[in-house]
Each structure stands twice: as structure tokens, then as C-alpha cells.
Amino acid sequence: MIGYLAATLTTASFLPQAILTIKTKDTESLSLGMYSMFTLGVFCWLIYGFYLADKAIIFANAITLVLAASILFFKIYNVLFKNG
Amino acid sequence: MIGYLAATLTTASFLPQAILTIKTKDTESLSLGMYSMFTLGVFCWLIYGFYLADKAIIFANAITLVLAASILFFKIYNVLFKNG
Numbered sequence: 001m002i003g004y005l006a007a008t009l010t011t012a013s014f015l016p017q018a019i020l021t022i023k024t025k026d027t028e029s030l031s032l033g034m035y036s037m038f039t040l041g042v043f044c045w046l047i048y049g050f051y052l053a054d055k056a057i058i059f060a061n062a063i064t065l066v067l068a069a070s071i072l073f074f075k076i077y078n079v080l081f082k083n084g
Numbered sequence: 085m086i087g088y089l090a091a092t093l094t095t096a097s098f099l100p101q102a103i104l105t106i107k108t109k110d111t112e113s114l115s116l117g118m119y120s121m122f123t124l125g126v127f128c129w130l131i132y133g134f135y136l137a138d139k140a141i142i143f144a145n146a147i148t149l150v151l152a153a154s155i156l157f158f159k160i161y162n163v164l165f166k167n168g
Contacts, residue, residue: 002128002131002132002135003128003129003132005125005128006125006126006128006129006131006132007125008125009121009122009124009125009128010121010122010125010126010129011125012121013117013118013119013120013121013122013125014118014122015118016115016116016117016118016121017114017115017117017118019115020113020115020117020118021113021115024113026112026113027113028110028112028113029104029105029108029110029111029112029113029114030101030113030114031100031101031103031104031105032100033097033100033101033104034097034098034099034100034101034104035097036097037093037094037096037097037100038093038094038097038098040093041089041090041091041092041093041094041095041097042090042094044086044087044089044090044093045087045090045094047086047090048086048087048090051086
């Protein structure tokens with residue numbers, strides 16, 4: 001029960017961040033290092049979920065991957081073309 | 085193996101973000117909703133770890149909690165006293 005709550009909160013938390021980033025396109029105070037490592041980490045979690053054939057791990061990390069990758073995309077775009 | 089790599093990456097990723105936030109004190113593009121939900125979620129993960137008596141879950145989430153809570157602290161401070 002507390003495990004499901006924990007998983008829901010940590011997964012869903014990236015939704016308001018992704019919405020804010022897509023809306024404002026501002027990524028200046030976001031860390032490129034964080035989003036690079038985090039996106040790669042979530043991708044590893046997804047592979048691990050497939051390996052365990054655990055639907056909860058696959059589901060939670062598939063959602064987080066889309067959100068984290070969107071944020072990372074804007075960060076990289078801004079670093080390359082807008083100086084941050 | 086891929087599970088440990090995943091856990092290390094997603095946990096460690098908050099370190100560069102915490103360093104950036106503490107150094108610059110800039111939190112304008114960070115989402116308050118994200119860090120509120122995420123910090124609460126990590127706290128739930130920590131309780132879940134104690135419930136399962138799983139040292140890996142306890143260890144990873146104790147570190148992440150300190151990092152996420154530091155970032156959240158700066159965000160709340162800036163929202164209250166510096167308009168974002």
C-alpha cells in the first residue's frame with residue numbers, strides 16, 4: 001500500500017515538471033547532468049521491468065521515461081541553441 | 085545487475101541538480117509541484133524500505149530524500165521570498 005503510494009508519487013511528480021518545462025521552455029535552473037543520468041536510469045529500470053516481466057515497474061517507468069525525456073529534450077535544445 | 089545500475093543512476097542523478105541549485109540558488113524553472121510530490125514520494129519509499137527491512141531501498145531513498153528536500157527547500161524559499 002505505502003509502496004504503491006510511493007511509486008505513484010515519484011512517477012506522477014514528473015508530470016508538473018514536464019508541463020512547466022513544455023509551457024515555459026525555460027530550463028535554466030534544470031541540471032543537464034541530472035536529466036541525462038535520470039533518463040538513462042529510468043531506461044535501465046524499464047529494461048529491468050521487462051527482464052522481471054513486472055507490469056508495475058514497466059508501466060511506471062514507461063511513463064516517467066516519456067516525461068523525463070521530454071524535459072531532457074528541452075534542456076539539450078536550450079543548451080545547444082539558447083545558452084542554457 | 086541492470087537493476088543496480090538503474091537504482092544508482094536515478095538516485096545519483098539528483099546530486100548534480102542539488103549542487104546546481106545550492107550553488108546558483110536559482111529555482112525558477114523547477115516545478116514546486118514536482119519537488120513536493122517527489123520528496124513526499126521518496127519519504128514513502130523510505131518507510132516502505134523500513135517495512136520490508138530492505139537495506140538497498142532504505143539507503144538509496146535516504147540519500148535521495150536529503151537531495152530532493154534540499155532542492156525543495158530552496159524552491160519554497162524562493163517562492164515565498166523571491167517570487168519563484
